[in-house]
Amino acid sequence: MNGLTIINGRRTDRPAQNVELYIEDGSFVAAPSPGRQHEVLDLKGKLIVPGLVESHIHLDKACIMSRCQLLHGTLSEAISQTRAAKAGFTEEDVYQRGASVLEKAIVQGTSHMRTHIEIDPQIGLTGFNAIKRLQADYAWAISLQLCVFPQEGLLNNPGTEALMRQALEQGATVIGGCPYMDDQPLAHIQRVFELAREYDCDIDFHLDFDLNPEGLTVDEVIRCTLDHGWQNRVAIGHVTKLSALPKAQLTSLAMALGEAGVQVTCLPSTDLFLTAREHFHNKPRGLAPLAHLHACGVTCSLSTNNIGNPFTPYGDASLVRQANLFANVSQLATEAELLNCMSWISSESAKLLHLQNYGLEPNCRADFIVFDAASSAAVVAEISPALMGFKAGRQTFRRDQAQLLHPGLEPAVINSDSR
Numbered sequence: 001m002n003g004l005t006i007i008n009g010r011r012t013d014r015p016a017q018n019v020e021l022y023i024e025d026g027s028f029v030a031a032p033s034p035g036r037q038h039e040v041l042d043l044k045g046k047l048i049v050p051g052l053v054e055s056h057i058h059l060d061k062a063c064i065m066s067r068c069q070l071l072h073g074t075l076s077e078a079i080s081q082t083r084a085a086k087a088g089f090t091e092e093d094v095y096q097r098g099a100s101v102l103e104k105a106i107v108q109g110t111s112h113m114r115t116h117i118e119i120d121p122q123i124g125l126t127g128f129n130a131i132k133r134l135q136a137d138y139a140w141a142i143s144l145q146l147c148v149f150p151q152e153g154l155l156n157n158p159g160t161e162a163l164m165r166q167a168l169e170q171g172a173t174v175i176g177g178c179p180y181m182d183d184q185p186l187a188h189i190q191r192v193f194e195l196a197r198e199y200d201c202d203i204d205f206h207l208d209f210d211l212n213p214e215g216l217t218v219d220e221v222i223r224c225t226l227d228h229g230w231q232n233r234v235a236i237g238h239v240t241k242l243s244a245l246p247k248a249q250l251t252s253l254a255m256a257l258g259e260a261g262v263q264v265t266c267l268p269s270t271d272l273f274l275t276a277r278e279h280f281h282n283k284p285r286g287l288a289p290l291a292h293l294h295a296c297g298v299t300c301s302l303s304t305n306n307i308g309n310p311f312t313p314y315g316d317a318s319l320v321r322q323a324n325l326f327a328n329v330s331q332l333a334t335e336a337e338l339l340n341c342m343s344w345i346s347s348e349s350a351k352l353l354h355l356q357n358y359g360l361e362p363n364c365r366a367d368f369i370v371f372d373a374a375s376s377a378a379v380v381a382e383i384s385p386a387l388m389g390f391k392a393g394r395q396t397f398r399r400d401q402a403q404l405l406h407p408g409l410e411p412a413v414i415n416s417d418s419r
Contacts (some may be wrong), residue, residue: 001025001036002036002037002038002039002040002041003023003024003029003032003033003036003037003039003316003393004022004024004038004039004042004366004393005020005022005023005025005032005038005039005040006020006021006022006023006040006041007020007040007041007042007043008042008044008045009021009043009045009046009048009370010043010045010046010047010048010097010191011048011360012047012048012049012050012360012375012376015374015375015376016046018045018378021048021360021386022038023280023366023393024036024298024393026365026366026392026393026394027357027362027363027364027365027366027393028362028363028364028365029070029362029363030362031170031413041324043370046370046371046372046387047370047371047372047373047374047375047376047379048360048368048369048370049109049342049346049369049370049371050111050113050210050347050358050360050364050367050368050369051109051111051344051346051348051367051368051389051390051391051406052108052109052111052112052302052318052319052320052345052346052349053110053111053112053113053301053346053349053350053352053353053355053358054110054112054113054303054319054345054349055114055235055265055301055302055303055309055349055352055353056099056114056116056204056235056237056265056301056303056304056305057099057113057114057115057303057304057306058115058116058117058118058233058305058306058309058311059094059101059102059115059117059131059303060089060094060097060098060115060116060117060127060131060395061082061085061086061118061127061128061306061309062097062098062100062101062306062307062308062309063097063100063101063196063307063308063309063346064082064085064097064308064309065308065309065310065313067085067088068081068082068084068085068309068310069249069361070257070310071315072277072278073273073277073310075210075274075279075311076208076268077139077180077309077310078274078309078310079151081310082270082311083122086118086122086123087095087122089123089126089127090126091126091127091129091130091133092130093130094126094127094130094133095130095131095133095223098111098115098130098131098134099134099137099138101307101317102134102138102142102370103317103351104307104317105142105317106141106142106323106389106396106397107386107387107389107398108140108316108317108318108319108320108386109319109320109369109386109397110142110317110319111141111142111143111335111367111368111388111389111391112142112143112145112349112350112353112355112367113142113143113144113145113367114144114145114147114174114204114353115131115144115145115146116147116148116149116176116204117131117146117147117148117149117167118149118150118151119148119149119155119158119160119163119164119167120150120151120152120153120157120159120160120163120311121158121160121163122152124163125163125166125170125322126130127165128146128148128167128172131144131172132146132147132170132182135171138394139390139396140396141389141391141396141397142375142391143298145173145353146167146171146172146173146174147173147174147175148164148167148168148172148175148176149175149176149177149202149204150164150176150177150178150181151178151179151181152181153182153188154178154181154188154191154192155182155183155187155188155191156181156182156183157361161191161195161249164195165195165199168195168197168199168201171200171282172201173190173202174201174202174203174204175195175196175199175201175202175203176192176203176204176205176206176306177189177192177203177206177207177223177234178205178206179205179206179207180208180209180217185217185220186217186220186279188209189205189217189220189221189224190220190224192205193224193225193227193228193230196230196233197230197388198226198227199254202233202234202354203233203235203247204234204235204236204237204265205234205235205236205237205287206237207221207236207237207238208236208238208239208240208241208242209239209240209241209271209274209275210240210241210275211239211240211241211243211244211275211276211284211286212241212404213241213244213245215241216238216241216253218236218239218241218242218253218262219253219256219396220268220275221234221236221262222256222262224405225260225262226260228230231260231261232261232263232299233261234260234262234263235262235265235301235352236263236264236265237260237265237266237267237303237305238266238267238270238271238288239264239266239288240275240286240287240288241288242288242289242293243285243286243287243288244284244286245255247292250289251292251296252343254292254293254295254296254298255296255297257293257296257298258281258293258296258297259297261299262298263298263299263300263301263351263352264288264290264293264298264299264300264324265288265300265302265303265352266287266290266303266323266344267302267303267304267305267324268287268289268302268322268325268326268329269304269305269306269312269314269315270285270305270311271287271304271312272285272287272325272329273285273312274311275345275397285330287326287330288331289329289330290302290326291330291332291337291340292346294340298343299348299349299351299352300342301344301345301348301349301352302319302320302322302323302326302344302345302349303319303322303345304317304322305348318326318383320345320379320380320383320385320386321383322343322345322379322382323341323344323380324340324341324380324383326341326344326381327341327358327381328345329343329347333381335375338376338377338378338380338381339376339377341380342376342377342379342380347359348354352388365392366390366391366392366393367390367391367392368386368389368390369386369387369389369390370386370387370388370389371384371385371386371387372384372387372401375399385399386399387399388399
């Protein structure tokens with residue numbers, strides 16, 4: 001197999017100069033091997049970025065809006081409507097809907113993804129089996145981590161834990177939690193940690209998903225993380241309650257999160273759509289304050305969560321769009337702030353997923369995308385589309401750039417038929 005030499009590309013850390021990169025056997029190398037044939041890709045000054053990282057998405061319940069009735073736009077309605085739709089899920093149905101989202105994500109530049117999969121006695125392992133097939137079938141373009149979680153509750157839903165165990169024994173590598181779905185949320189958290197230790201897997205909670213500063217459960221997650229020695233192996237998603245805390249309390253909690261190595265994922269599209277419904281005027285933004293958390297040493301990420309269902313009725317699987325949405329709503333605009341936003345869909349998310357050999361350095365896996373943008377900050381500011389992507393040095397997609405048709409320039413005629 002030939003190697004690949006990239007010329008006239010600009011790296012995110014050196015956007016002012018063109019560089020050459022070399023790829024052999026799926027990884028970046030310092031220099032071409034003697035006698036090894038290399039194909040040449042001239043990027044003509046375009047920007048090279050490591051593949052984007054989707055840290056929290058639900059492939060199994062995507063694209064079901066036509067099966068649901070959206071009246072109130074609340075979290076409880078989303079859960080109940082999805083529960084009703086889930087009764088009709090089949091493995092092939094989940095596979096096809098998940099594949100459509102994966103293909104959107106791939107052409108938007110996503111190379112790595114953690115997907116949450118609902119496990120309960122109603123759905124059984126139907127969704128898990130479908131997503132496991134997708135994991136194998138799309139490995140040529142995207143790496144999938146499988147996180148199984150009890151959306152319908154764990155302690156209150158007999159039979160769920162046994163199914164979770166089956167999934168963990170059949171290929172899931174992350175266990176999720178949803179404490180607000182049980183009567184005893186703290187006991188739910190403790191049980192998830194016990195299972196994680198038994199199966200030696202990472203944890204990813206849906207947590208503190210409202211704007212009432214009372215009733216925080218994140219403190220219990222921090223305590224359990226330290227008690228079980230699970231530092232840097234625990235992520236919490238949503239945590240919109242953090243946006244309702246005074247600065248002093250938030251700073252204290254952020255420092256505790258950083259010291260415990262508990263990582264935070266904000267899901268802008270879903271969190272903006274579902275929260276603050278009770279406010280007619282002066283609606284809170286209600287997003288986890290990543291900039292402040294990041295400054296306090298917390299590993300942060302931005303992610304999509306849902307596409308085309310009652311939790312989020314829209315979306316195109318673009319992480320760049322999520323980063324721009326978060327920047328806009330959070331009023332982040334300086335180059336440093338926008339670079340942070342980019343890191344929360346790339347390098348920081350890679351830390352959250354414990355990705356090995358991530359980046360553009362020699363020995364890193366050659367998973368990367370190309371943008372026509374001045375810098376990573378400009379990618380976020382302009383919602384730049386990815387023009388091409390590579391997985392292990394093999395091209396996975398191409399997007400042709402739009403062309404202006406000035407007066408006198410003949411447009412292309414496609415499938416012309418004079419009948």
